[in-house]
Amino acid sequence: MIKALFAVLLLSTCMTFAEAVGANNALRKDFFDPELLKIDTSKYLGNYVSNTEVVLERGERVKLYELLKGKPTVLLFSYYTCEGSCPIRIDNLNRLIKRSDSLLNRDFRVLVLSFDEKDNLETLKKFKESHGPFTSQWVFGLIPKENIETLTNSVGFRFFFSERDKTFVHTNVYVFLAPDGRITRYLFGINPAERDVRIALAEAEGGRISTNSVVDLALLVCYTYDPSRSAFVVNPTIIFGGVGFAALGSVVMLAFISSKLVKREVQ
16 A cells, blocks of 8 residues: 555656656747847947848838938837837837937937838838827838848847747847948947937947037047946046046146245245
């Protein structure tokens, strides 16, 4: 009797273990390494984005470089049925532009392109209606199925479709392009700071001076990009230079005051 009971317990334990292993394998099957989504920016900065054909919201097909038209451009890869970070990333940038005079009145472009081959002009239209109105800088489009891999690979953008969650997993990034199509900056995240966008646009302009970019070019001198934060921080050379200049000024001022006091005593 005891042997029979022991056998039943052993069989039950083995079955439970087998189920656990099976569940673990199922999880592993759906598991992906987040490192695969990272963009090695050092490999892509300065490269040219692929000049593939894209489809605009009215159905016309144009080359990507035709949309740049001599303007610095913020490129966003998204998809229009996303219920996660894509609409948040777009809405945040749209609000930022609307409340910033320096961005609202600036001559640049924001290009949103869907990498989902199932997106169409109808899903694009619904997205714009749900999240608009958008400022004049915005252009929305689709990437034809045959061009998706070529275009996204040219900037290092990677994405995966999760069958379990029925959604795309992808990098949240704003890609800044120069008017000639060169990649000049990546800003990661879904809520960019106004200062970072302005400096990144100044970089993308390639030093071209305009009424709206003079201040931003000054910011470009005072700030440097920190990859660990995906943000611009105060340039340390400016800090130390400022401290040194202040110290030098203090010494000169002190010497001037001392010489005045010495002259008074002599008199």
